[in-house]
Amino acid sequence: MTRRISTQIIVAVGVVSAVTIAVPTALVVRAHRASLLAERTHHAHQIADTITRSTHYDMLENRRDNLQRQIDAIGRQEGIVGVRLFNKEGRVVFSSDPLDIGRTVDKRSESCVACHANGPPSPSLPAAQRSRIFTDRDGRRVLGVIHPIPNEPTCATACHAHRASDTVLGVLDVDLSLADIEDTVERGQVRTAALAVVVITASSLVLWALSRRLVVAPVEALAAATRRVASGDLSAEVPVRGRNELADLARSWNDMTRRLSEAQRQLTHADKMAAVGRLSAGLAHEINNPLTAVLTYASFWQSRSGDNAALREDLDVIVRETKRCRDIVRGLLDFARPSAPVQRPVALGDVVGRAAAVVAHPLALSRIELSLGPTADLPLVKADPNQIQQVLVNLLMNAADAVAADGTGRITVTTRSANGHVEIDVEDNGCGIPDEIRAHLFEPFFSTKGPRGTGLGLSISWGIVKAHGGAIEVSSEPGRGSRFTVRLPAKGEEVT
Amino acid sequence: MSDRAFGGVLVVEDEPAVRESVQRVLGAEGIAVSFARDLRSALRHPWRATCRAVLCDLKLPDGSGLDFLKVMHADRPHVSVVVCTGFATAETLAEATAAGAEDVLTKPFDTAELLQVVVRAIAATDAATPKEDLV
Numbered sequence: 001m002t003r004r005i006s007t008q009i010i011v012a013v014g015v016v017s018a019v020t021i022a023v024p025t026a027l028v029v030r031a032h033r034a035s036l037l038a039e040r041t042h043h044a045h046q047i048a049d050t051i052t053r054s055t056h057y058d059m060l061e062n063r064r065d066n067l068q069r070q071i072d073a074i075g076r077q078e079g080i081v082g083v084r085l086f087n088k089e090g091r092v093v094f095s096s097d098p099l100d101i102g103r104t105v106d107k108r109s110e111s112c113v114a115c116h117a118n119g120p121p122s123p124s125l126p127a128a129q130r131s132r133i134f135t136d137r138d139g140r141r142v143l144g145v146i147h148p149i150p151n152e153p154t155c156a157t158a159c160h161a162h163r164a165s166d167t168v169l170g171v172l173d174v175d176l177s178l179a180d181i182e183d184t185v186e187r188g189q190v191r192t193a194a195l196a197v198v199v200i201t202a203s204s205l206v207l208w209a210l211s212r213r214l215v216v217a218p219v220e221a222l223a224a225a226t227r228r229v230a231s232g233d234l235s236a237e238v239p240v241r242g243r244n245e246l247a248d249l250a251r252s253w254n255d256m257t258r259r260l261s262e263a264q265r266q267l268t269h270a271d272k273m274a275a276v277g278r279l280s281a282g283l284a285h286e287i288n289n290p291l292t293a294v295l296t297y298a299s300f301w302q303s304r305s306g307d308n309a310a311l312r313e314d315l316d317v318i319v320r321e322t323k324r325c326r327d328i329v330r331g332l333l334d335f336a337r338p339s340a341p342v343q344r345p346v347a348l349g350d351v352v353g354r355a356a357a358v359v360a361h362p363l364a365l366s367r368i369e370l371s372l373g374p375t376a377d378l379p380l381v382k383a384d385p386n387q388i389q390q391v392l393v394n395l396l397m398n399a400a401d402a403v404a405a406d407g408t409g410r411i412t413v414t415t416r417s418a419n420g421h422v423e424i425d426v427e428d429n430g431c432g433i434p435d436e437i438r439a440h441l442f443e444p445f446f447s448t449k450g451p452r453g454t455g456l457g458l459s460i461s462w463g464i465v466k467a468h469g470g471a472i473e474v475s476s477e478p479g480r481g482s483r484f485t486v487r488l489p490a491k492g493e494e495v496t
Numbered sequence: 497m498s499d500r501a502f503g504g505v506l507v508v509e510d511e512p513a514v515r516e517s518v519q520r521v522l523g524a525e526g527i528a529v530s531f532a533r534d535l536r537s538a539l540r541h542p543w544r545a546t547c548r549a550v551l552c553d554l555k556l557p558d559g560s561g562l563d564f565l566k567v568m569h570a571d572r573p574h575v576s577v578v579v580c581t582g583f584a585t586a587e588t589l590a591e592a593t594a595a596g597a598e599d600v601l602t603k604p605f606d607t608a609e610l611l612q613v614v615v616r617a618i619a620a621t622d623a624a625t626p627k628e629d630l631v
Contacts, residue, residue: 284582284583285555285582285583288582288583288603288604289511289513289514289582289603289604290513291603291604292511292513292514292517292603292604292605293511293513293514293516293517294604295604295605295606296514296517296518296520296521296604296605296606296607296610297517297520298606299606299607299608300517300520300521300524300607302607303607319606322604323606325604326604333582333583340586340587342586
């Protein structure tokens, strides 16, 4: 498939160059040939004229031997095929070819037809019509000119008097070889054709290389990437070379697959969340009743264990762990069926302040510095303030777990308004999140905190923000810290 | 205290283990308990006319605890009904409160929570009961 583009271009360009070279060349060759022929015809007429003039006296004197000698001498010259003199009846009277003398020429033969074609001959045929080109018995191209010998008063009074009423007494026929002209023209044609072949081949090669580099290679790269995407690999990138249209196409293509891959990732995540949610809800409902019985009995006997310290300690463990199960199940249900947000116009600055107040004490215990950026000039957000506060507390506690508790830990909360959204950044200078963990951050039960966490905090936060029509994004540099960005749609009213 | 001795708590609950544990906790405190395991038997239960409080699970095999709550509220508006649920969303709470529930008890609960809610419900019933109804 890909070869075809360059082949098509080369064939098209080859045909176009062949035509552009061939047509003018043919015209030039034709003009050259015509001018050579015109010159040769002129030369032939000159010879004929010279013969008539130089033999004029011999004719008047009727010195036939002299005349024949002159015709022989001229006929032997290089380039002259033959010289003949016909009388009015068409009989060859003198000729450079002795075998020709005495033969009668048919008036319809090629040397005569110009004058004798239509009835009686015209006495004043123009010079152009008195020449003809033919192929002789030996296959040579020959130019023949005829030169009528007009009657003159001296002729009628000469010794072998012609009739005074005759207009033409005979015809001189001079045949010149065209072999050299044909050779010249043919050599020119061969040279031009060879040059054309070289030029077309060279330009085709250059074009082939150019089209491979500029068109075929980028298109092949695109096609290969398309095949990879078709087989499900959305990470396929097309190398972008140069700044032409194909490079633009490659850039758009890369952009498209990146967006597609992101959309697919989000869809997959949402699907996974929904499936886990359904499973969790069913599981939680089934587990609640047995948990109720366990917790009730355990706490009942806990308060009645009296002096039996060992029994009391064991019951303490049962009660504590059952309550942990209860928290996990509640978290699951919160995740599976988050309460519909009770939305009202909210100043996010207040929500950030309240969330910061909730975590202030545990942060102070771990000597973590919390700084809040300015929140004035933020547009109002239509949101459930309690749920957004829950999200922020969640992010702040996660950040607190990520930073060191030696007094260097820092958490920064900044807010800003961007493109119809309000964004809240929760940034820490903690351990950061490796890529392999980042991919699973929002999945339920994914936790790096061991028994201290349920693995539901971020998935619940994700559900809450999604129910608000927003998004949570993470960027992180392992060893340097992480930034969680909560983006909520603004409602277009400024806080005053 | 004679009024307190009269009437117990009607518990509508389909899960046997929960029924038994509630019986154990309330019985130990001297609170009389009787059970109905579904909506139909709850509606026909003789204690419906005499109990001083109701603890009713929201999810019953043949209907919603809210239906029983509504019937009780219509018949004996002064009797406290505590709704018991495995999953209390804001909507559930709002609906139960609107239907006249005294309180909502979220499963799983421990002894202290159960006793606290039930004792408070009985006290509320007693406070709301007209004096002439008391024997």
